[in-house]
Amino acid sequence: MAVNPADIAQVRAFNRFYTRIIGLLDEGMHKSPHSLSEARVIYELGKRGHATSSTIAEELDMDRGQMSRLVLRLVDQGIVAVLPRSRDRRSTPLALTSEGDALFRHFNEMSDAAAANGLLEPLDELGRRDLVDAMRRIESLLAEPGDEPLILRPHRIGEIGWLIHRQGLLYHLEQGWNGEFETLITRIYAEYEAAPANPPKGLWIAEQDGQVAGSVFIIPATEDAAGTAQLRMLYTEPAFRGRGIGKRLVEEAVRFSRVSGYKRIILWTQDCLVSARRIYQGAGFALVREDKHHSFGADLNGQYWALEL
C-alpha cells in the first residue's frame, strides 16, 4: 500500500530527533576511560554471561578484525577473561572477570541514571506513562512478535475509554463505519458500567507485552428471559491477530457465564466480521437469525447467535 508522505516525514523527523537523544544519553559514557564500543562489548558480555567473539561481533554489527583487537585490549586490561576452549576449538569463549563485572554494573547504573534523569525525571506521572506506552507501542509495531504470555484481566481505570477509542477507530478504518458506531459503543460501555453487580457481569482485557490486545464483556441480556447473558464488544487488535486471543476471550466469557448460572448466551454481530464469526462457531454458538440493516453508514447484515449452556 502506498505510504503517506506526511507519515514518512514524521518518521524521519522522529529518527533525527531520537538520534540526538541517544547521542546525548551516550555522552555520559564517554567520560569513562572506555570507548563506546568497548562499553557495548562489556554490556553484551555482562548480559549474556559468556559468549564467543563472533557472536558479539554479529550482534553489535562489528568487523571481526576490529572485535579481535578490542577483545585483546580488554583482556590486557583484565576486564575480559578467555575461558577454556569448548568442544569447538576454533571459537574462544569469553566472560567478564570480576573486575569486568563491576564495570558492567557501573555501566548499567550510568545508563539507568542517564535514562532516568535525562528522560523520565522531568516528566510527571502521566507523562512517564505516556512515554513508556509510546515506546512499547513502537517496539511492538516494528519488532517481530515475540512470545510474551497472554493475560486476561479486569479493566483498569481509563481503559473503558481506550476500548471505545480503539474500536471506534478500528472499525472505521477496516469497515468504513462512521461516527455512529462510536456513538453506539460509547452508550454500550456506559450501560455495562452502569449495570449492577447482580446478575453477574464481567469484562476481560487481553493483555500482551503490556498492551491491550483485545477485549470482551458479558452482561445480563435485557430483551430476553432471565438466565440469559449477552456477549458484547469482542475485538482483537490487528497487531495481535492470529494468536487465538479472540478465542481465549470467548472461552473465558463462556466459562464465566456458565459458573455464574446463566443458561444461555446470545450475541449480535455483523456478517462482515468474518473472523469473529469463526470464533463464535468454534465456541459452539449457533446462528439464530439474520437481519439486513443500514447502520454506521454501511449496509450490514446483522446476525444473532446463541449458545445454550
Added chain:
Amino acid sequence: MAVNPADIAQVRAFNRFYTRIIGLLDEGMHKSPHSLSEARVIYELGKRGHATSSTIAEELDMDRGQMSRLVLRLVDQGIVAVLPRSRDRRSTPLALTSEGDALFRHFNEMSDAAAANGLLEPLDELGRRDLVDAMRRIESLLAEPGDEPLILRPHRIGEIGWLIHRQGLLYHLEQGWNGEFETLITRIYAEYEAAPANPPKGLWIAEQDGQVAGSVFIIPATEDAAGTAQLRMLYTEPAFRGRGIGKRLVEEAVRFSRVSGYKRIILWTQDCLVSARRIYQGAGFALVREDKHHSFGADLNGQYWALEL
C-alpha cells in the same frame, strides 16, 4: 519524583531497540561513496540553504577541526561552494552547488524510501497511524515545547473514546478519583452524542502539534429552563498547560452559545480543580452555589457556576 525501575528498563530497552533501527536505516546510505557524516552535512546544508561551518558543526555535534577538513573535501568534490564572505569575515558562508543539491535530493529520496519501506510499508493503516502517533508523542514529551499553532476543531472518529480515556486516567492520577468517574463521563459523552442537533450542541478539540491538547463541549441543559446551555468536560492535557488552551476553549464555547441563541450557560465543577475555576471566573462566570458530596472515591466540593449572556 522517584523514577520507577520498570520504566527505566523499558526506556533503555527502547533505546537499544531504536539504535538498531536507526542503524539499519542508515545502512543504505553507506552504499553511496559518501560517508555518513558527509551526508549529514550535505543534508543540513540542503535544509538550511546556506550556513556557516560552525553552525552546522554545532548542530551535528561535530568537532570544528573535523568539520573544516570535511568541508574542504566537499569543496574539492564540487559539492559545496564557499560563498563570498559576509559582514563578519571570520565565518565562511557555505552552500550546496547544483551538483550538491542534486545529491541532497538523492539523499532525501533514499532516506524517504528507507523510512517508507523499512518501517511504514509493512504496517496496515492502523499500525501506521499508531506508529506516527507514538513518535509524535515521544517527541513532544521529550522536546522543548515549540510554538505550533493551536487549532480548535470538531472531534474525529475515535476521539470521544480518547477523551474518556484521557480524562479517566488524568483525574485518577492527579486527583485520585476512581473508576466511578470514568463511568460517569462515559455516560456524559454518550448523552452528548445522543443529543439531537437542535437545540444546538458543539464539541471542540484543541489540537496542537497533531495531538489532542484539550477539549470541551456545550449541550442544552436538561434540568433548567429553555435557553440554557451547559458547558461540560473542559480539560487540558498536562503537557499542554500554561498556554491558555482552556481559556481558548471556554471562549469558543461561550461564543458558540451566544450565536446559537442561548441566554445562559451553566456548569458544574469541583473546587479542587483550581485552574478550571480561574478560567470560568475569567470568562465572567459567577459561582451560584456549592454542594459537598462524596463521589469518585473522594470528598468533593461541587460548584455550580453560571454566565448570563
Added chain:
DNA sequence: GCTGACTGTTGATATAGTCAACTAACTAGT
C-alpha cells in the same frame, strides 16, 4: 588600543572502520 571571545585551520595522535590474506578447526559429501 586592549582584552576576551569566536571562526576556521592545521598538526598530532588514537581509535574506529574496512578489506584482504592467512591459519586452524570444523562439516558434509563422496
Added chain:
DNA sequence: ACTAGTTAGTTGACTATATCAACAGTCAGC
C-alpha cells in the same frame, strides 16, 4: 579417509573519524 567448502579468529595495511591543542585572523565592547 579424503576433499572442498565453511567458520572463528588473527594480523597487516590503509583510511576515516574523533579528540585535543595550538594558532592566526577577526570582531565586539570597554
